[in-house]
Amino acid sequence: MTLRLQDLDLRLKVGAAVALCVVLAAWYWLAHRPPPAPKAPPAIAVNVASVARADVPVYLEGLGTVQAFYTVTVTARVDGRIDRVAFREGQDVKKGALLVQIDPRPYQAALGVAIAARDKDRAQLENARRDLERYELLAPEDLASKQTVDTQRALIAQLTAQVKGDAAAIDNARTQLDYTTITSPIDGRTGIRLVDPGNNVRATDTAGMVVVTQIEPISIIFSLPEEVFGELSAALARGPVTAVALSRDGEEQLDQGTVALIDNQIDQTTGTLRVKATLPNQQRRLWPGEFVNVRVLTEMRRQVLTIPASAVERGPDGLFTYVVQPDSTVSVAPISAGEPSGGVVVVEKGLAPGDTVVTSNQYRLQPGARIQANAPANASAGARAPKARNGPSGAPEPAP
Numbered sequence: 129m130t131l132r133l134q135d136l137d138l139r140l141k142v143g144a145a146v147a148l149c150v151v152l153a154a155w156y157w158l159a160h161r162p163p164p165a166p167k168a169p170p171a172i173a174v175n176v177a178s179v180a181r182a183d184v185p186v187y188l189e190g191l192g193t194v195q196a197f198y199t200v201t202v203t204a205r206v207d208g209r210i211d212r213v214a215f216r217e218g219q220d221v222k223k224g225a226l227l228v229q230i231d232p233r234p235y236q237a238a239l240g241v242a243i244a245a246r247d248k249d250r251a252q253l254e255n256a257r258r259d260l261e262r263y264e265l266l267a268p269e270d271l272a273s274k275q276t277v278d279t280q281r282a283l284i285a286q287l288t289a290q291v292k293g294d295a296a297a298i299d300n301a302r303t304q305l306d307y308t309t310i311t312s313p314i315d316g317r318t319g320i321r322l323v324d325p326g327n328n329v330r331a332t333d334t335a336g337m338v339v340v341t342q343i344e345p346i347s348i349i350f351s352l353p354e355e356v357f358g359e360l361s362a363a364l365a366r367g368p369v370t371a372v373a374l375s376r377d378g379e380e381q382l383d384q385g386t387v388a389l390i391d392n393q394i395d396q397t398t399g400t401l402r403v404k405a406t407l408p409n410q411q412r413r414l415w416p417g418e419f420v421n422v423r424v425l426t427e428m429r430r431q432v433l434t435i436p437a438s439a440v441e442r443g444p445d446g447l448f449t450y451v452v453q454p455d456s457t458v459s460v461a462p463i464s465a466g467e468p469s470g471g472v473v474v475v476e477k478g479l480a481p482g483d484t485v486v487t488s489n490q491y492r493l494q495p496g497a498r499i500q501a502n503a504p505a506n507a508s509a510g511a512r513a514p515k516a517r518n519g520p521s522g523a524p525e526p527a528p
Contacts, residue, residue: 171500175488176452179479182434184469186427188360190403192350192373194418196341197406198314202227203336204329205307206235213337217321221312221340228337230308230329239301246294253287260284316342341416345385346409348373350422351400360390360403363426371405373414374421383407383414387424433475437468439485450486450493451479452501458486460495 208230215227260280267277312318319339323329329337348371352360363369369387374380385407394401405422407414414420439449440463447465450458463478479485484501486493493499 169498171456171498172489172492173500174486174490174493174502176484176501177436177439177487179433179435179475179481179483179485181431181481182472184429184432184434184472184474185425186429186469188352188356188424188426190350190352190422190424192348192405192420192422194373194414194416194420195347195349196316196343196416197345197347198316198342199416200313200316200340201336202310202312202338202340203331204228204230204310204333205331206230206304207328207330208232208234208308209328210323210325210337213321213323213325215318215321215338217318219318221316221318223312223315225312226309227312227318227340228310228323230310232305232308235301235305235308239298239305242294242297242301246291246298249287249290249294253284253291256280256284256287310337312340314340314342315344316340343412343414343416344409345406346414346416347388348405348407348414348420348422350403350405351395351398352403352424354394354399354401356426357390357394357401359426360387360424363424364390370425371407372423372425373405373407374423376419376421378421382420383409383411429474433479433481434472435465435475435479435485436487437471437473438487440465440468440473441490449479450490452484452486452499456501457496457498458493461485 210228211231212229213227214229215221215225221227260277263277263280267274317340319341321338322335323337360369364387370384371387372384373382375382385405388404388406391402391404403422403424405424435449441448441450446462448460448462451461453459461478461483464476465478466474466476486499486501
């Protein structure tokens with residue numbers, strides 16, 4: 129019995145020693161095993177574009193107001209009652225078309241009186257000339273005194289002047305009569321009627337009877353910052369400068385014309401200059417008083433190096449972009465670039481034709497980051513309507 133207990137005790141000790149060895153071996157292996165290989169971070173999905181050469185237009189843009197090419201407030205030049213209003217509101221009228229007829233009868237009568245006075249004076253003048261002829265025949269025989277002859281000559285001169293005055297009175301009366309027929313002074317469109325038939329009007333009235341505006345062609349007055357004066361002046365010196373009228377959101381082209389002039393002074397309170405453009409407006413998509421954006425093409429830069437504007441980033445040291453490397457990683461390339469134009473940026477230095485740049489998700493990138501790039505596109509591919517160098521307020525747009 130004692131032998132069996134000793135044998136059991138020995139087995140327990142051996143088992144405990146084996147278990148301890150196993151635990152120590154496991155601890156040693158866990159403590160000294162090599163660390164697991166780091167898992168590579170997932171590639172960042174980005175859009176890319178190729179650096180390419182292209183023709184890049186240079187634009188200026190400002191906010192403008194559409195104005196009629198000519199605006200005429202039609203007023204009465206004589207007093208009288210309106211017999212007829214011959215136009216419809218909103219009607220297109222030609223120059224010389226009848227608009228309003230004022231009662232002409234008082235002025236017809238005045239013209240008749242002036243003609244009668246002229247005829248009377250002409251008859252007196254003719255009689256005075258015949259009397260002078262008689263006196264001149266009698267004078268050599270001392271049958272008419274020299275004083276009589278001189279007096280008759282003075283009478284003829286007086287009547288001649290009176291006849292000329294009568295002719296002027298007739299012209300004035302005829303002009304007053306013509307003023308009773310009011311016609312359109314320009315080709316244009318009538319506005320809201322301001323008078324009705326039967327009302328009396330006066331030459332001193334300033335409100336007018338109707339406003340006629342010429343809207344084909346039409347004008348736009350817009351503002352640009354004073355800093356672009358030299359650039360725009362140089363463009364005008366080279367030839368006609370194209371001006372495009374755009375909707376307020378800048379997405380739709382309304383009409384296209386040319387810059388007519390730069391105002392002769394700069395507004396010192398706002399630091400802007402006023403520019404006038406003329407557009408044909410044949411489709412009448414522009415209307416007086418409307419606010420529009422105006423885009424002016426000042427220059428076309430030929431075959432310059434370009435990248436999409438979305439590829440340009442601004443850092444503490446200036447502009448830069450992410451360039452895709454052959455191993456699908458990115459590196460930072462400092463660049464010297466102009467301002468956006470037409471959705472692209474002209475690169476002066478820092479890149480070469482054929483380089484591939486990142487155009488999206490730049491906020492997730494850092495030098496050496498691995499990317500998964502979409503198929504590269506040309507710098508100008510898919511560009512929207514050209515963005516102007518200057519914003520609607522006239523201030524230069526910052527680089528992205």
